[in-house]
Structure formats: structure tokens, C-alpha cells
Amino acid sequence: MPNRLADATSPYLQQHADNPVDWWPWGPEAFAEAERRGVPVLLSVGYAACHWCHVMAHESFEDDELAAYANERFVAVKVDREERPDVDAVYMEAVQAATGQGGWPMTVFLTPEKDPFYFGTYFPPEPRHGMPSFRQVLEGVDAAWRDRREEVGEVAGRIRADLARRASVYAVGGGVHRPPGEAELHEALVALGRDFDARRGGFGGAPKFPPAMVIEFLLRHHARTGSAAALEMAVRTAAAMARGGIHDQLGGGFARYAVDADWVVPHFEKMLYDNALLLRAYLHLWRATGSPLARRVALSTADFLLRELRTPEGAFASALDADSLDRESGASVEGAYYAWTPAQLAEVLGEADAAFAAELYEVTEAGTFEHGASVLQLLSDPRDDEAAERVRAALFAARAERPAPARDDKVVAAWNGLAVAALAETGALLERPDLVEAAERAADLLLAVHLTPDGRLLRTSRDGRAGANAGVLEDYADTAEGFLALYAVTGAAEWLQLAGGLLDTVLKHFADEASGALFDTADDAEELIRRPQDPTDNATPSGWTAAAGALLTYAAYTGSARHRTAAERALGIVGALATRAPRFIGWGLAVAEALVDGPREVAVVGPAGDSATAALHRAALLGTAPGVVVAVGEPTAVGGSAPVGGSGDWQGDWPGTGPEAAGVPLLADRPLVGGAPAAYVCRHFACEAPTTDPAVLAERLGAAER
Structure with a gap:
């Protein structure tokens, strides 16, 4: 039997390479084989750190007798959901629609035309808890395929049609709503308050997931409005998580979620995306409040990323398993470490x-x-x-x-983009240059391995070798977010230019021109039974709202009306969902806060290495104004006049109308003031008088002394 998974870049696929099940990777060859043999496809989707994926593999996929039956009656296809989020999203939607729930491992049976007709998640080796055994499922599906093929085809056709109807909702309606304004953002806060667990922190009941994107919205809303309720929800939730069992009290970092409402017992897998998002959330909480706990958690989380997830090539691995070997029993046990x-x-x-x-x-x-x-x-x-x-x-x-949990050392572009942004900001604000260097090295790996000569992104790599899977929307958006954060911290204009290239690809290949809606896959990506599209957050910001945020920031740097308009149109869906489902569109709400506030644009001009320039730059980065955009660089020749003192709004030229400073329009026509480094703050097409005083700059941006 050929081993088709042996050369996969996915550790999850490699974990199944020696199964007696004759696995195929997702691809046209597998479906052509199913068509040739006239059998259905058994699609199994999971990921390397998934506890129940390991359980099902051990119980069923390693069973010789069961594998022989599956090989005879099906073409078995194994998918790493982290490599192919598009495949996962399409079939998970079908599973949730049919069963009312979802999860991994996901088990779906397909026609050779890729249409799903039977669904499930984990199936045990013997019937239990009302669930059929996996063998019973295989036998039932095989019997239906052989004896009731016409009925199977009708079911598959109805499911495909239902998915097509669902797809049209966002494609048509995404651009008809206006972005949320002050009223909608307040209503979203009120709705979150109804779900807030005032005693234990967080939102809703068990299981509890760390709401990093919602915390970012709450902090931005507090910064813009002064809302005590918003800050209280953020502080209580962050403190409860930091002190709970979901947080690794010894080594830093957070587990995926808590199985209880008190944050005590985690599901022990530790994911890059959770920790990158939480690192940034705790850093911003420290920036807003000066909390020693938030500072300590931010630093320990950053140290965890560098110590346990950094790869030899300088990027960051995807996850640590929940399971590890128990010394006494010798078995693989969740939480043993x-x-x-x-x-x-x-x-x-x-x-x-x-x-x-x-x-x-x-x-x-x-x-x-x-x-x-x-x-x-x-x-x-x-x-x-x-x-x-x-x-x-x-x-x-x-x-x-102790025996350590296994590591999924696959590098995912999107999650590394999140890590780059978090580490760059943490290094700058908490005076850890090693963290900025780590962010730069990870970004360099994305450029060297994931970015193709034609400017397209590949989603994954391993050991410095790129996988074959095309980047999805979140890869472009989160990588751009990381590059924009690196520019704000380092002043190296190439990061801004690279972010612009990625965002141009978003507008060309992922946007619906008529509505402004965004798709998760490019217009030239592999055609699935539908083109996936979802503006709501899951474990990470949706690609849709992440792109909106990066587009808004890039527009502020460059003055590009095209990118600003695209961001506003994309945020229309946030206006529609802000009050109905605020817990699931937290990042979109955070971006909307930046839009309502401006965002404020800060140009810091002064010689590199000058202590006065550095002080102004730090004051700007410490600003809590929602989504504040910071540029730093050398002064350039002045194309027009600018005031050198006074107060109030300066109705000067819109940034970028004069000679560009190192390719950064926000820095153009910004002279020194009295020969000293200066900071210019602009908002809503108007600029205040420049200042040379970091304290004045901090006051304008809502920053406290740190």
C-alpha cells in the first residue's frame, strides 16, 4: 500500500502515515479514484493538537480489521484543518447545519463530486452514550450507497443547494449596511454586558474560551468613551484567566479553553494563535491601566512563545499537544505534563x-x-x-x-502574522529588543518561504519548506497586520510597502466588487462545493474583519481613499452583527472603534538614534486611542508650510501631498520644530500643531506615563 502522507508538510498527516487505513491527501487524485471505483469518500478532518483526533486514530484508524473494511468500501481522505481551513469551513458548516453541533475530528462522507451526504465528529470503536460505533457508521453508509444510491444523491443535492443559499447571504448583503457608529458600538457593549459573568469573568458559561478580540474591543471602547463598564469587563476577564488553570502558572502561555465556567480545568493544548492574541490583549491592558499582573502575563507569554514555539528557522510552530506520556502508566494522558x-x-x-x-x-x-x-x-x-x-x-x-507534549511544528502564515504583531509591540513597549528581533526574524521567514515571486502567499511551511496550500484571506490580512506593526515599531518602510502589496492582493482576489464583502478564498483558488465566507470570529479574527483592520491602518499611513473605502465597506457587516452577536465579531468591533475615532495618525520626525525622537516615538506607541497609527522617520524637505507652534487644529495639507518620506506619505512635509524632533497628530483630515514634548503627545493620545 503506497504511503501517500509520508512527505506531507503537516505533522497531523504524518501522524497517520503509517495507519493501515489507505489515506489519500485532499486533491483531485483522490476523487478521481473514488469515481473510478464507484465508491464514496470518507473525509476525516482534524489537527495535530486535537485530543479526540488522537483517540479516534488509536481506536479506529490503527485497527487492521476496520481499516481493511474502510479501504475496500471507501476512498479515505485525511485533511489537516489548519492547512486547509477552506475545506474544513465548507464541510463543518454542513455538519453544524445537519447535527446542530460540530467539532474535531470531523467525519464526513462525500460523493466523488465532493457533495456531502452523511456527517459526524468522533465515533467510538463500540456503541456508547447513544453513539453508533465507527464500524456501524461505515457499514450503514456503505449499505446506503449500494442500495439507495438515488436517495443518497437527492440528499447530497439538497445539502449543496442549502450551502449555496447560505453563501449568498454575505455576498449580497455585505455591502448594504453602513459601518457601526457610536450608537451601535454602545449597543454592542450593552449586549456584551448581558452575557458577562461578573463573578468569574468571561462571557457565557462552560466551556469558556479566552475572548482576546472582545477584550481588544472593550479596551478601545473605554479609551474612546471612558466607559467604566467596558474597562471592568476587560480587567475582570483578564485577571480571572491569568489566575486560573487555563494559564500556565509555571511556564507562561494559555491553554485553548477551560472546560468549566471558573477557568480552572483547561483543555491543555496550547495554540500559537491564542497566545499571540492574548499577548497583545494583556500588553494593551497594561498600556491602559499599568496593571503589574497584565505586564507579567504579557512578558511570560512572550517568553513562552520564544522558548517553546519558535522553530529553528525563526518562525513559530502551531501548537503543543494536550496529551503527553504519563510516567507511571506509560500511556498518553491529557494534562499529564x-x-x-x-x-x-x-x-x-x-x-x-x-x-x-x-x-x-x-x-x-x-x-x-x-x-x-x-x-x-x-x-x-x-x-x-x-x-x-x-x-x-x-x-x-x-x-x-517530564515527557513533554508533542509539538506541531507546522508554520501557518496567519498565526505567525499575529505573533509578529504581538511580539513587535511587546518588545517596543516593555523594552525587550529581543522580542522585536524575534518578530523581525519570523517576518523574514514569511517573506523568504511563504511569499511567492508573484506576490501570493502560501499558507504553511515546515522545516523551511513551503507547503503547496494557497494562502486564505486570514493569511494575507494577519501577515499584513504583522508587517504594519513592525513598521510602527521599527520605522523600516519596507514593512509598510510589503503590507500594501498583500492588501492589494486582497482587493484584487478576495473582494466582491459589487458589495464590498470579502471571501475566505481567492477567486482563482480551488473550487469547492461553495466558496467559503464568514465575517465572524472563531478562535482568531475572521479574515474579513482582520482585512478591514489592516486596510484601515494602511489607508491612514498612505492617504489611500481606495483602501479606506474598502475597509468601510467591509465593516458594513459588523454594523449588521454588532448588537446581535457581539461576542463573535469582537475584532470587527475593535476595528470599528478605530474607524469612529479616526484612527488618529501620528508622524514622529527626528534623527534616528536621537533620544528625543525615541521619547516621542515611545509616547506615540503608548497611546491608547483606538487603532492609533504611528510613523517614525527622518525629516524630509518641506513641500508646503507648516506651523511651528500654537494650539488647536492645524488645517494643513493632507499627508502625502508633498514629497514622500522614504515611501511613507504620513511622514511627508513634516519638518523638525525649532531644530528639535517633533510629533504631528492628525485626525479626520485635520492636524493639530506639532509638539516636541512627549507629555503633550501622550495627553493627545490618551496615554499614561509608563
């Missing part, structure tokens, strides 16, 4: 420090997890900081001796 018993604390620390650690981290004989083990929490500040750090370091060192 992270949980502790009182006896284990005593073995590492001795009696006195173990008692202190048990109190500090809420470790009890009953346990908060399984088999008397506890997930470490930090429900109150330690009474002795020195002892707490000694205990943490000792436990962290002891944990490093």
Missing part, C-alpha cells in the same frame, strides 16, 4: 515549600483535575514574592524532566 498532586510537590520542594506551594497554587488532596491531581491556579497574590518565585522556578525545572 501540567497537573500536580500534593505528594509530587513535596517530592520536589520538601515539606515547608510544598505546603506554601499547595496554598499558593490551590493544590488539594481531592484535586481539581483527575486522579487527585490539580491544575495550578493563582487565586491571590503570594504573601512572599521571593518564596513564590523560588517555588515556581523549582517546579518549572522539575516539570521540564
